[in-house]
Amino acid sequence: MSDDQENDEQKRAPGAKKGNQNARKSGYWALKRALKGVGYLQIDKRTALGAELARKRERIYACSTGVENLSEFELDLIEKYIQTDLLIENINGFLFETGAVINRRKRSLYPIVEQRTRLIEANAKIASMLGLKRREAPVMDLKTYLELRSRESKDGSDEKDAEASR
Numbered sequence: 001m002s003d004d005q006e007n008d009e010q011k012r013a014p015g016a017k018k019g020n021q022n023a024r025k026s027g028y029w030a031l032k033r034a035l036k037g038v039g040y041l042q043i044d045k046r047t048a049l050g051a052e053l054a055r056k057r058e059r060i061y062a063c064s065t066g067v068e069n070l071s072e073f074e075l076d077l078i079e080k081y082i083q084t085d086l087l088i089e090n091i092n093g094f095l096f097e098t099g100a101v102i103n104r105r106k107r108s109l110y111p112i113v114e115q116r117t118r119l120i121e122a123n124a125k126i127a128s129m130l131g132l133k134r135r136e137a138p139v140m141d142l143k144t145y146l147e148l149r150s151r152e153s154k155d156g157s158d159e160k161d162a163e164a165s166r
Helices: 003-011 028-037 048-063 072-098 111-130 142-165
Strands: none
Touching: 028 072, 048 072, 072 111
16 A cells, blocks of 8 residues: 555544444435425335325225315315325334434424424314314215115116026
8 A cells, every 4th residue: 555545544534333323314304305206196005104095095085075075175185184194204203213302412302393393283284174073975865865776776686687597
């Protein structure tokens, strides 16, 4: 080795050992960037996260009288609600892993806690716009129900006759 290479190695700060967690981040911005670039609808539903998001979406649809009775605006609000909820869950996981929410040196909360609070407030606003109460599905009148039932029974009997003739 030359003298220049030896001097460079001596000048370099030792730093932390490999594998330490000093620079570990919450992952909030990485997740937000990924959701913005790809969109959370692209999350594979075969994964645990994708399946859970799909179940949550279906539960919200069920509480809101079904997808067919929702406007495009309400569907968009539901998607925003789920995205925000995903970000909040990610932050909660980080905070529970680290166990520290207070910066002892500055004697204040970490900024991620304040961002979490803002996200929760945004989610509450979205939920209030959607309506917090469970909605009943529209009930059809008796005459319409009887007509529908008679049509279904005729269709069912026609199918049975066709199967019997085979």
